[in-house]
Amino acid sequence: MSELVNVAEVIGAVAAIAGLFYVGFQIRQNTAAVRTATAQAVHDNYATWYQGIAGDPALMKIAIDGLRDYHALDEVAKAQCIALFMQFLSYSQNAFFQWREGALSPELWKGWELLLMNLVSAPGGKEFWAERGYIFGSDFRDHVENEVMTRAPDPRAKPFGAFEIGDSDPAAAS
DSSP states (O other): OHHHHHHHHHHHHHHHHHHHHHHHHHHHHHHHHHHHHHHHHHHHHHHHHHHHHHTOHHHHHHHHHHHHHGGGSOHHHHHHHHHHHHHHHHHHHHHHHHHHTTSSOHHHHHHHHHHHHHHHHSHHHHHHHHHHGGGSOHHHHHHIIIIITTSOOOTTOOGGGTSOTTOOOGGGGO
């Protein structure tokens, strides 16, 4: 009888170990699926944002003018610029938190972070951030101010391909 109990215990232990391996496999599969879905959602947010601007030349001009000299915008253009940049920065904050939690790969985050750098490193982007950065969560705000804004932008960086970040002359927008 004790031999039967020992065999049952061994079978139970083997089944438990097999179950743990199966659960581990399922967790890895689920983690991969969550990362893929997160990457797609982040990409879709940014793609939709860019498509909205690309399809509206007046909005594109406001975005470029705002990045050059945010404070020079008239009241309506400034309100549109605020809405536009807040949307982008909200998407960026979401991507930042997804990356930090491990749901977005470092490689994908790096690309979005470089686009974020293009915005906050442009003269008008700096003005915008100084006025509106307080709205964002402290972790994201600290990352933008202490990591993103302290690095030199890539020399090839041109917001919307329109001007070099070092070009702060608003008259050059014409």
